Amino acid sequence: MLDGLTQITERRRMQRWMWILIAGFMVLQVEAKIDPEHQVTIAQMEKFSEAFAAVASEVNPGVVTIVNKKDMVVGVRSSTGDPFFDRFFGGRMTYRREWRQQGLGSGVIVSGDGYILTNNHLIAEADSIEVELDDGRKFGAMLVGTDPQSDVAVLKIDGRDLPALKMGDSDKLKVGAWVLAIGNPYGLRHTVTYGIVSATGRGNLDIVDYEDFIQTDAAINPGNSGGAMVNLRGDLVGLNTAILSRSGGSQGIGLAVPINMARNIMQQIIEDGEVKRGYLDVVVQDLTPGLSEALGLSVNRGALIQEVGEFAEQTDLQPGDVIVGLNDREISNADEFLTRIARTPPGAQVIIEVIRSEGNKKLRVTVDAFDPFRGLQEVERQRALGLNVQEMTPAIARQFGYGAQWGMLITDVRGESAAEAAGLRRGDVIREMNRRPMRSMEDYEDVLAELKPGDEVGIIIRRETRRHYANFYAVLKVPK
Known part of the structure; x- marks a missing residue:
């Protein structure tokens, strides 16, 4: 019996050695064939x-x-330990408890004397800010200024000959170029990841007011915010800012503020103590293929001018113009146009290329200064309810078979907006807002101009199909 087991064991051992020899021979053959x-x-x-x-x-x-x-302070209630007091007075005493909440993020040294770029959302509510360098040195940081509309902040530490990064030219970034992302994801300090530039000029994401993001597939996670995006020369080309993710972690869509935008904002904060943005008094919306066909246009991308305000009447821009270029660079949508104008210094002249019924025209326009106290700006009005509209005309009604001859045709509904929450759809026609008929764009703008954050708007919608139509009532709440 034992002899039989011994023979089986020896046979298995020989088989194992045979397979090892065969595998080794195959590896040698593969190596020999590598050209x-x-x-x-x-x-x-x-x-x-x-x-x-x-x-x-x-x-x-x-x-x-x-x-x-x-610094956090809260009131804490607890039992007194006295049964009589507990029975008749609720058994609770309140005392104050204090503690310090702490968060980690990243920043980039951009000058040898201690100026640092980071994200506004990292330090917006901080009572104190500390900066720790790669070599372990720690500094208390002074907040020089912030720009919440682009999520950029500038800090200053007292130091000399600090290891500053060279700022590159983000306008020269090409899709497909290699980039590295450096930061402190989940507190893991000085983590380096790499990827490519997936896209440039990303907007319409409703992350901040002015969006011109660089998109990358380099892994960016919580804690990377404010860190560096660099090219293969080590030049700083972006400020890692946000991710699009269903899980909260990296899913291959990271977003960075272009360094050209961040540098411009930083210089204004340091020199002027505030950020001044360019502004044109026009209301624009995305030109979609469907809208282009309805209007008989030869292009299907650009920014369609809905209205020209009093501050832009001298510019020769007209309602119905389609903006397709700015300073010899293509304009694909309304958000891109507004962001590019915002980055232009007030008083500067730009060349705007528009398409009209009589052909293409190039107009020289002087950019105005954005005035936050001018009232509710048109760019905010368009975003307030999360929808874009186009005045319904008989021509559009005939083109798409609408029975409605007047109203505001909804051309776009943004995701997770008040309009989407109210059940509005692209193709619906707004007939009334707050009991006022919507017979022109002026009627629509008049209602929006009166709205304040938190207001509710009652609207009557006409929804048409090939066989019938239905009117229904909806309530939109303006975000606070």
Whole structure:
């Protein structure tokens, strides 16, 4: 019996050695068949890897940890320990409890004397800010200024010959270019990830008011905010700011503020103590393919002018113009146009290319200064309810078979907006708002101009199909 087991064991051992010898022989055969060209490619990839390592080593000292601290005070209720008191007086005493809340983020040193760029949302409510360098040194930071509308903040620490990053030119970034992201995700300090530029000029995301994001698939997670996005030369090209994710972690869509935008904001904050933005008194909306067809236009992308305000009447811009270019750069949608104008210094002249019925025209326009006290701006009006509209005309009604000859045709409904929550759809026709008929764009703008955050708007909607139509009532609440 034992002899039989011994023979079986020996046979299995021999089989194992045989498979090992066969596998080793196959590996030798594969190695022998690798051609010289493939070996050169591997060498090139090793150099590529070394380039990543060199950039990370050069950039890491200029990326800092931002520690924001906020003092919290709450009232805490507890039992007195006295049964008589507990029975007749509720058994609770209130005392104050204090503690300090702390959060971690990232920042980038951009000057040797201690100026640091980071995100506004990291430090907006902080009572104190501490900056920790790669070498372990810690500094108390002074808040120089913030710009919540772009989520950029500027800090200052007392230091000399600090390891500042060189700022590049984000306008030269190309889709597909390699980039590295450096920051402190989940408190893991000086984490480096890499990826490519997935897109530039990302907007309409409702993250901040002025959006011109660089999109990347480099892993960006909570704690990366305010960190550096650099190219393979180690130049700072973006400020890591946000992610689009269903899980809360990286899912391949990271967003960074372009360094050209952040640098302009920083310079204004340092020199003037505030950010001044360009402004044109026009109401614009995205030109969609359907709207383009209805209006008989030859293009299906751009910014369609709905209304020209009194401050833009001298510009020769007209309602119905489609803006397709600004300073010889293409304009694809309304948000891109508004953001580009906002980045233009007030008083500067720009060349706006428009399409009209009589052909293309290039207009020289002087950019006005954005005045937050001018009242509810048109850009805010369009975003307030989360919808875009176009005045219904007989021509549009005939083109799409609408029975309604007047009203405001809804051309777009933004996701997670008041309009979407109220059940409004693209193609619906607004007939009344707050019991006032919507027979013109002026009627619509008059109602919006009266709205304040938190107001409710009663509207009557006409929804048509091929066979019938229905009117229904909806209530929109203006976001606070």
